Amino acid sequence: MDTATLDRLCDRYTDEQGAIVELLQTIQAEEHYLPRDALERVSTNLNIPLSQLYGLATFYRAFSLTPVGRHQVLCCTGTACHVRGGKRVVDHFRRILGIEVGETTEDGLFSLHTVNCLGACAVAPVAVVDGVCHGEMTAVNVEKLVRQYRSKSGE
Numbered sequence: 534m535d536t537a538t539l540d541r542l543c544d545r546y547t548d549e550q551g552a553i554v555e556l557l558q559t560i561q562a563e564e565h566y567l568p569r570d571a572l573e574r575v576s577t578n579l580n581i582p583l584s585q586l587y588g589l590a591t592f593y594r595a596f597s598l599t600p601v602g603r604h605q606v607l608c609c610t611g612t613a614c615h616v617r618g619g620k621r622v623v624d625h626f627r628r629i630l631g632i633e634v635g636e637t638t639e640d641g642l643f644s645l646h647t648v649n650c651l652g653a654c655a656v657a658p659v660a661v662v663d664g665v666c667h668g669e670m671t672a673v674n675v676e677k678l679v680r681q682y683r684s685k686s687g688e
């Protein structure tokens with residue numbers, strides 16, 4: 534978000550309850566996270582301590598202080614998935630996306646995370662992409678999924 538847009542957002546700010554959260558939500562929606570320079574500008578423009586903005590950013594789970602991918606990949610590393618090759622699925626995602634768990638691809642398309650049991654052990658190993666569960670994952674499925682979500686994003 535350029536500084537002029539950010540300044541316009543700040544100009545529309547009222548000190549009604551929740552207005553600052555709304556403003557941060559707008560930045561988050563646009564950038565997919567809350568960049569430090571944007572928080573600094575809001576802090577200066579609105580005379581709100583940076584620490585207060587960071588307080589809000591860390592209190593609400595909807596906010597992220599680091600870039601988040603447009604597509605969220607969650608790989609299950611719970612016992613049932615582990616036994617049925619869950620680690621290999623994670624490794625395939627790491628290799629294909631070129632990132633480690635907890636990171637986001639440079640193009641901002643994918644973030645990769647692991648989780649313990651997604652409650653779909655019967656179809657282990659499981660990966661969830663943008664909230665959609667994919668069971669019986671294999672290396673081929675990983676490639677297909679990544680291709681599919683890339684093309685959805687026009688990449």
Ligand code: FES
Binds near residue numbers: 613650651652653659
């Ligand atoms: S252990 Fe992976 S879904 Fe339960």
